[in-house]
Structure formats: C-alpha cells, structure tokens
Amino acid sequence: MATTAAAPAYPATDSYVGESGVWSWLTTVDHKRIGTLYLFTSIFFFLVGGVEALLIRIQLAGPNKHLLSAEAYNQMFTMHGTTMIFLGIMPLSAAFFNYLIPLQIGARDVAFPRLNAFSYWVFLFGGLFINASWFFGAAPNGGWFGYAPLTTLQFSPGLNIDFWVLGLQILGVSSLAAAFNFITTIINMRAPGMNLMRMPMFTWNAFVVQFLLILAFPVITIALVFLQFDRFFGTNFYTIAAGADPLLWQHLFWIFGHPEVYILILPAFGLTSEIIPTFSRKPIFGYPVMAYATMLIAFLGFGVWAHHMFAVGMGPIADTVFGVTTMLIAIPTGVKIFNWVFTMWGGSLKFTVAMKFAIALVALFTIGGISGVMHASPPADLQQTDTYFIVAHFHYVLFGGSMMGIFGGIYYYYPKMTGRLLSEKLGNWHFWLMFIGMNLTFFPMHFSGLYGMPRRIYTYDAGQGWELFNAMSTWGAYLLAAGMLIFIYNFFVVGRRGPIAGNDPWGAGTLEWSIPSPPPEYNFARIPRVTSRLPLWDVKAPALNAEVPHTDRGDRRLDVDVGSKHAGHSHPNPANSYPQQATEAGMHIEEATGKSAKDLGIPMPNQTIKPMICAFGMTVMFTGLLFIHKDKMSLAIATILTGALIMTLSLYAWVLTPLEDHH
Amino acid sequence: MTHAAAAPSAHDDTHGHPPTSTGLDNKKIAIWAFIGSECMLFASLISTYLIYKGRSVVGPYPHEACLPPGCSTPLKAILNIPVTSASTFVLLMSSLAMVLALAAVENKDQPKTTTGEKILGSSKLWLWMTAILGATFLGFQAFEFTSFVHEGLTIRTNLFGSSFFTLTGFHGAHVTAGVLWLLTLLAIDYRRGLGPKDAINVDLAALYWHFVDVVWIAIFTLVYLIK
Numbered sequence: 022m023a024t025t026a027a028a029p030a031y032p033a034t035d036s037y038v039g040e041s042g043v044w045s046w047l048t049t050v051d052h053k054r055i056g057t058l059y060l061f062t063s064i065f066f067f068l069v070g071g072v073e074a075l076l077i078r079i080q081l082a083g084p085n086k087h088l089l090s091a092e093a094y095n096q097m098f099t100m101h102g103t104t105m106i107f108l109g110i111m112p113l114s115a116a117f118f119n120y121l122i123p124l125q126i127g128a129r130d131v132a133f134p135r136l137n138a139f140s141y142w143v144f145l146f147g148g149l150f151i152n153a154s155w156f157f158g159a160a161p162n163g164g165w166f167g168y169a170p171l172t173t174l175q176f177s178p179g180l181n182i183d184f185w186v187l188g189l190q191i192l193g194v195s196s197l198a199a200a201f202n203f204i205t206t207i208i209n210m211r212a213p214g215m216n217l218m219r220m221p222m223f224t225w226n227a228f229v230v231q232f233l234l235i236l237a238f239p240v241i242t243i244a245l246v247f248l249q250f251d252r253f254f255g256t257n258f259y260t261i262a263a264g265a266d267p268l269l270w271q272h273l274f275w276i277f278g279h280p281e282v283y284i285l286i287l288p289a290f291g292l293t294s295e296i297i298p299t300f301s302r303k304p305i306f307g308y309p310v311m312a313y314a315t316m317l318i319a320f321l322g323f324g325v326w327a328h329h330m331f332a333v334g335m336g337p338i339a340d341t342v343f344g345v346t347t348m349l350i351a352i353p354t355g356v357k358i359f360n361w362v363f364t365m366w367g368g369s370l371k372f373t374v375a376m377k378f379a380i381a382l383v384a385l386f387t388i389g390g391i392s393g394v395m396h397a398s399p400p401a402d403l404q405q406t407d408t409y410f411i412v413a414h415f416h417y418v419l420f421g422g423s424m425m426g427i428f429g430g431i432y433y434y435y436p437k438m439t440g441r442l443l444s445e446k447l448g449n450w451h452f453w454l455m456f457i458g459m460n461l462t463f464f465p466m467h468f469s470g471l472y473g474m475p476r477r478i479y480t481y482d483a484g485q486g487w488e489l490f491n492a493m494s495t496w497g498a499y500l501l502a503a504g505m506l507i508f509i510y511n512f513f514v515v516g517r518r519g520p521i522a523g524n525d526p527w528g529a530g531t532l533e534w535s536i537p538s539p540p541p542e543y544n545f546a547r548i549p550r551v552t553s554r555l556p557l558w559d560v561k562a563p564a565l566n567a568e569v570p571h572t573d574r575g576d577r578r579l580d581v582d583v584g585s586k587h588a589g590h591s592h593p594n595p596a597n598s599y600p601q602q603a604t605e606a607g608m609h610i611e612e613a614t615g616k617s618a619k620d621l622g623i624p625m626p627n628q629t630i631k632p633m634i635c636a637f638g639m640t641v642m643f644t645g646l647l648f649i650h651k652d653k654m655s656l657a658i659a660t661i662l663t664g665a666l667i668m669t670l671s672l673y674a675w676v677l678t679p680l681e682d683h684h
Numbered sequence: 685m686t687h688a689a690a691a692p693s694a695h696d697d698t699h700g701h702p703p704t705s706t707g708l709d710n711k712k713i714a715i716w717a718f719i720g721s722e723c724m725l726f727a728s729l730i731s732t733y734l735i736y737k738g739r740s741v742v743g744p745y746p747h748e749a750c751l752p753p754g755c756s757t758p759l760k761a762i763l764n765i766p767v768t769s770a771s772t773f774v775l776l777m778s779s780l781a782m783v784l785a786l787a788a789v790e791n792k793d794q795p796k797t798t799t800g801e802k803i804l805g806s807s808k809l810w811l812w813m814t815a816i817l818g819a820t821f822l823g824f825q826a827f828e829f830t831s832f833v834h835e836g837l838t839i840r841t842n843l844f845g846s847s848f849f850t851l852t853g854f855h856g857a858h859v860t861a862g863v864l865w866l867l868t869l870l871a872i873d874y875r876r877g878l879g880p881k882d883a884i885n886v887d888l889a890a891l892y893w894h895f896v897d898v899v900w901i902a903i904f905t906l907v908y909l910i911k
Contacts, residue, residue, distance in 0.1 A: 132710040205713045209704040239725035256846035264739040264843050548702050
C-alpha cells in the first residue's frame with residue numbers, strides 16, 4: 022500500500038463539512054447527502070424486511086407451528102418480498118448511484134439536483150405508505166407479484182392490496198424520476214476526456230440500469246393502473262367473467278419483472294467490478310466486453326419474461342422460445358464471471374472485507390445462475406416452479422449476488438462517504454456469519470424444494486422429509502441476523518471513530534479517490550482531465566495502468582460540436598493522453614482545503630424544501646384513493662384534490678425558481 | 685492547453701459550470717429519456733386494447749353492430765370515424781402551430797418588417813393557437829366520451845369500454861398536461877416575453893407536444909381505422 026502512505030493524513034474536520042441540522046437534510050439538493058439519506062433509509066427498510074424474513078423462518082422451523090396465522094403469514098411473505106426489492110435493494114443501489122455517479126465521472130452534482138431530492142422524498146413517503154398498512158392490520162397479502170385476478174376486489178376485498186398498488190405507484194415515480202436524472206448526468210456531465218469507454222464499470226452498470234428502469238417501469242405502471250381502475254372504478258381488465266385474459270397481468274408484470282431482476286443485480290455487479298480490480302492491483306479484465314455484456318444482459322432481459330410462466334401452459338413454441346432466450350442470458354453473465362476471475366488471476370490479491378464480499382458474489386451468484394439455467398428448461402421448471410427450489414435460486418442471486426455486492430460496496434465506499442474506515446475485524450465476523458448463514462439458510466431450500474415443499478405455505482405436516490432442511494434454514498437465518506447486528510454495530514458505532522481514511526485508502530484507480538474523504542460539497546475544486554480508464558493510477562501507479570489504452574481518439578471526438586450554437590463550449594482536446602504526461606494534462610489529486618464553494622467561486626444549487634413538499638402532496642393524493650373503499654367518497658375527493666393542489670403549487674414554485682443565485 | 689484549468693471565465697454563458705459532454709442542454713436529454721419511457725407506457729396501453737379487441741362478451745362494440753341478446757336494443761358500431769378524423773386533423777394542425785411558436789421564440793431578436801413576418805414572429809399568437817387547437821381536440825374527446833355514455837358504453841360496460849376509455853383517457857390527460865404547459869409558457873411570455881434564451885424551454889414543450897401527437901396517430905390508426 023505504498024500509494025496510501027504517500028497520501029498525507031489529515032483530521033477529518035479539516036475536510037469541508039457542510040451545514041448540519043434537520044432542516045439542512047430536509048432541504049438538501051447535494052447528491053452526496055441524498056445518497057446518504059438513501060443509504061440510511063434503505064438500511065432501515067432492509068432491517069424491517071429482515072425481521073419479516075426471520076418471522077417466516079421461525080414459523081417454518083418445524084412442522085405445525087402457529088406463531089403466525091395463515092393470514093399474517095401471507096402478509097409477512099408479501100411484505101418481505103416487496104420490502105426487500107423495492108425498499109431494500111433498489112434504494113441501496115440508488116444510494117450508490119447518487120453518491121458515486123457524479124464522483125466517478127468527474128461532475129459536481131447530478132444534472133437535476135432538485136429532481137434528485139424529489140426522488141428520495143417520494144421513495145421515503147412511498148415506503149412509509151406501504152408500511153403504514155401494518156397499523157391498519159391490512160398489510161398487502163397477495164405476494165410481491167400481486168397476481169390478478171387474485172388481487173381484484175372480488176377475491177381481495179380488504180385495503181391490503183390497495184396499499185400495495187398505490188405504494189408501488191408512488192415508488193415507481195421515484196425510480197423513474199431518478200432514472201431520467203442519472204441518464205442525463207452520465208450522458209452529459211462527464212469530465213473532459215471521460216468518454217463512454219473510459220467510464221468506471223460501476224457507472225456503466227448504473228447507466229444500463231437506468232435504461233432498464235425507464236423502459237420497464239411504465240409497463241408495471243400500466244398493469245397497476247388497470248388493477249387500480251378495476252378496484253376503484255369497476256373496470257373489467259382482470260374480470261374473467263367479462264372475457265378478460267387471466268394471463269394479462271402475468272405478462273405485463275413479468276415484462277417489468279424480469280428486467281427488474283437485472284435492475285437489482287447489475288448495480289452489485291458494478292460495485293464488484295470496482296472492488297476486484299482494486300484489490301487485485303490490476304485493471305479489470307476485458308473492460309469493453311464487460312460493458313457490452315452489461316448491455317446484452319439488459320437487452321436480452323426484455324425477451325425472457327415468460328419463463329416465469331411456463332406452468333400456465335403457453336404451448337411448446339412459446340415455451341421453447343423463452344427457454345432458449347433465457348439460456349442465452351447465461352452467456353453474457355458467464356462472461357462477467359470469467360472476467361472477474363481473470364482479473365484476480367495473477368493479481369496481488371488483498372483480502373479485505375470488501376474483497377471477500379465481492380468474491381462471495383462471484384461464487385454465490387454463479388450457484389444461483391446455474392440453478393437459473395436449470396429452470397430455463399420448461400420440463401425442469403414444471404417440477405421446480407412454486408417450490409422452495411425457486412426460493413433457493415432467487416435468494417442465491419439476490420442475497421448471494423445483490424446483497425453481497427452491496428455489502429462489499431458499503432465496506433469499500435464507507436471511507437469515501439465518512440472519511441473513516443470500518444473495523445475490518447468486525448467486518449470479518451459480519452462477512453463469515455453472512456456467508457455461512459446465507460448458505461445454511463438457502464442451500465437446504467434446494468432440497469426441500471426438490472422434495473416437493475411448495476412456496477408460500479404457512480405451515481406443514483411432519484413426515485414429508487422437510488423437517489431437517491427447514492430446521493437448517495432457520496438456523497441459517499439466525500446466523501444472518503447475528504451478522505446483521507454486527508454490521509449495524511460496525512456501521513453506526515465503531516465506524517464513527519474508525520481510523521482516518523484519507524483520499525484513497527485502498528489504492529484505487531478511479532476519479533472518486535482523487536478527492537478528499539468525505540468529498541467537499543463541490544466534489545472537485547478543479548474538474549479533472551481524464552487521460553485513461555484509471556486516471557488516478559496514471560498519476561500514482563502508472564505501471565499498473567501500462568496496458569490500458571491511452572488513445573486520444575475518444576477525446577478528439579469531444580471536439581465535434583453537436584449544436585452549432587455551442588461552438589467553443591465543448592471540451593478542449595486534452596491532446597496528450599499518455600501516462601507520463603497525465604499531470605500536465607490536468608489529472609490531479611485534490612487535498613482537503615476546508616474551503617467552501619463560495620471561497621472558490623464555484624456555483625452551487627440553493628437548498629430548497631419544495632421537492633419534499635411536492636413529494637408529500639403526491640403521496641397525499643394517492644392516499645385519498647384509499648378512502649374510496651371505505652365508502653367515504655367526499656373525503657376521498659377532498660384528500661385527492663388537496664394533495665393535487667399541494668403538488669401542483671410546489672411544483673410551479675420549484676420550476677419557476679432558478680436552481681442557483683444569478684451571478 | 686490554455687483551457688486546462690477549469691476555472692470559469694467571466695464571459696462564459698454556462699455560469700461557471702463546465703460545458704456539457706454533448707454540447708446539448710441537460711433538459712433536452714432528459715426529455716428524450718422521458719419520451720422513451722412514455723413510449724413503453726402507451727405501448728402497454730395499446731397492446732392491451734389490441735389483445736382485448738373482440739373479446740367483449742356484451743356490446744356496444746367499436747366496429748360491429750350489436751344486436752340482442754348482446755345489447756338490449758340494437759346498436760350500430762359505436763366509433764364515429766368522421767368526427768374523430770376532424771379532431772385528428774385539429775391535433776395535427778396544432779403540431780404545425782407548435783413548430784411556428786418555437787420558430788417565433790428562436791427568432792424573437794430578428795427585425796420584422798412585413799405583416800407576414802410579424803404574424804409568423806408572434807410567439808404569443810402561435811402558442812395560443814397550439815393551446816386552442818389542443819383544447820379543441822379535448823373538446824372533441826369530451827363530446828365523444830359523452831355520446832358513448834349516452835349510447836350505453838361506459839368504462840365499466842365491457843372490455844372494449846375499459847380498454848378504450850383508459851387508453852384514450854390517458855392520451856387525453858397527456859394533451860391536458862400539454863395545454864397547461866403551453867398556458868404556463870404563455871403566462872411567462874406575457875410577463876416578461878419569451879426570447880431566444882428561452883428557446884430550450886419551448887423546445888421541450890414542443891417535443892412533448894409532438895410526441896403526444898404521434899401517439900394519437902398510432903391510436904387513431906389502430907383503434908379507429910383498422911377494423
């Protein structure tokens with residue numbers, strides 16, 4: 022770690038610390054603070070989802086247990102899935118999108134800082150909205166996939182599904198608004214020299230995920246609108262007696278649902294692709310192929326949805342086509358696995374906690390991927406569908422994949438976010454408890470599934486050969502809970518007084534490590550001029566970067582003006598993009614100066630409460646619909662109109678106020 | 685390499701921000717991403733309409749007469765293609781007005797001498813024209829919806845009613861949002877005048893407006909014209 026020793030140590034207080042206090046958090050438009058809010062909120066929801074999982078496992082620990090009633094159990098597994106997907110993994114990924122994308126591409130903020138704040142507040146209110154259902158004893162109970170017609174008014178008369186439908190609509194707005202923002206940020210706010218094929222792998226994965234979001238979410242929006250209309254206004258979209266197709270919901274849901282799977286995993290892939298090269302002291306193996314594989318996974322991800330529906334009897338042609346396209350996805354995914362392995366091959370490996378989590382992702386996701394290829398085959402799937410085998414599969418990809426990658430990302434980026442290092446000792450306890458606990462929980466589920474144990478049953482009789490495997494799974498869940506407690510202690514208590522990290526505690530090569538930790542509000546005092554894929558290694562460890570291309574072809578392209586009116590405003594050509602000239606070309610390391618944006622004359626957006634009020638108004642508007650089923654029509658209309666008024670007025674106030682003071 | 689330092693220059697009209705990577709305004713990229721997303725929204729609505737076409741178990745139907753027992757009284761095909769053709773024409777003309785409004789804003793600073801130049805150069809006139817044509821289209825839609833309800837087709841009647849009203853209602857809601865957007869631009873135009881600096885904001889409204897128009901062409905063809 023010679024490079025780390027070269028970085029001067031400084032007390033964290035020297036770094037610029039922004040305003041504190043509740044008001045500053047409510048009004049913040051800083052992508053780093055919003056990322057922090059996302060991180061804390063989603064860790065909270067992740068714990069809620071974890072408690073739900075624990076209750077499920079306690080219930081299933083042995084035969085004929087009745088801790089939860091059948092109804093409570095339905096609510097528990099529905100909310101476990103919904104929470105983990107929409108309030109856990111997605112916003113945990115969003116925390117990293119927010120925090121890292123501008124830092125990795127050399128920007129001072131996202132393209133639309135206020136829209137970014139809006140996305141966070143909508144997410145928070147949506148999450149609270151869905152979870153408020155617990156207090157009415159009416160938590161959603163139709164599964165995270167909410168299959169209609171089961172979820173229509175005829176079969177699910179309570180408020181449960183209303184909370185679910187409206188909550189998901191609110192959360193969808195958050196994801197879409199964030200996705201427009203990040204797409205624009207990545208396309209348009211890259212530092213000079215940071216052409217697309219030089220972007221860090223995390224940003225590449227994030228970029229592709231945003232396209233999945235904007236193309237997949239409108240489909241579930243419409244599926245939910247149909248369900249909403251059926252439930253509130255008596256339409257017939259899912260009414261079989263009126264001639265409706267019982268598969269309409271399944272098709273629409275899975276056209277969203279399968280890309281959603283990649284929305285959940287690709288950010289973790291991105292984090293892993295940052296961690297493994299750093300701790301192997303090698304550039305990532307096959308960088309362009311990694312980028313293309315990400316795009317190919319996303320593209321194919323839109324053509325495989327019906328493999329979730331083999332059991333409904335679509336006929337041999339549809340089954341074959343969707344089986345084959347599903348197996349095709351194994352190719353780009355396998356490319357990624359091999360590229361990570363080849364990155365490590367021959368590297369000087371350093372087994373930090375972050376690296377262990379990243380390697381765990383490679384191993385465990387491979388297991389989940391292989392069982393995925395197994396039920397890509399329709400005949401095999403017919404045996405496995407709706408059994409615990411499927412539960413084992415998707416927990417290997419979501420827990421073994423997404424969560425391992427995200428935990429790795431948290432250990433890796435915690436020093437950047439806070440300026441201090443997490444305890445590696447506690448981190449090792451956390452990692453091994455998670456790794457063993459995860460395998461103990463989910464590996465036996467393959468067997469209970471193959472022995473015929475169906476999903477979503479709230480209890481089972483003895484003597485079917487399921488007892489041992491279920492007992493193992495429950496013990497594994499206890500280990501996971503213990504691991505999470507250690508993580509929480511490490512994250513919230515130990516990390517606060519951990520050792521000072523400095524700019525670059527790991528000796529990494531990407532831009533975010535060239536600035537102080539935590540970064541000042543403006544990120545970069547001078548926008549860096551990027552000279553290769555690993556610009557920091559050009560400065561600090563050129564030998565590691567010798568084989569990475571340093572062509573200037575991409576940079577020259579930046580000189581071409583797209584709009585003639587902007588002549589002269591495009592990036593000047595950083596002509597010499599060779600490592601030895603990197604510092605001259607403008608790639609530099611910034612030390613903590615304690616100077617504010619004002620001191621440096623850097624324009625910053627003003628703080629504002631309006632996005633939060635707008636998000637609040639929107640949530641009130643959706644809440645109004647709940648009253649329809651309580652036959653309080655006038656209250657419903659009054660609430661909806663009030664919410665709409667708050668939303669519209671704050672939206673106008675927001676849009677008509679300039680982002681920053683004029684100068 | 686004189687530009688190597690990213691310090692903002694005084695006469696830089698980017699207000700001290702570094703220039704964008706593409707040279708395009710951020711908002712322009714965001715609106716295209718938004719339009720891409722909207723394509724999937726309408727694709728889902730239109731697909732559902734087409735999947736449910738001909739599956740209603742009771743009338744009225746879009747293109748076929750409905751005789752008892754499907755309908756209590758005999759009903760003719762419910763879609764009124766001549767009236768909708770007129771409203772389609774109105775909406776298409778609004779796109780033309782939108783193009784002229786954007787051109788008028790972009791060329792606000794150029795001297796205008798002839799009456800023709802003055803008319804073409806009036807952003808208020810063309811923004812009003814676009815908004816009025818859009819509102820006229822909405823009027824046609826209100827008329828259509830009301831007459832359908834009188835003929836016994838509501839959103840609850842059958843699959844055709846549900847999918848038709850939801851699809852065209854979503855489109856109508858988009859037109860309504862567009863009209864409000866245009867009226868907002870008009871209010872700004874009256875307060876301080878829209879000039880070339882505002883062209884990007886008018887351009888965003890125009891892109892949205894044309895998109896909503898293009899969606900209507902798809903709906904008109906697939907729902908009304910093709911039996």
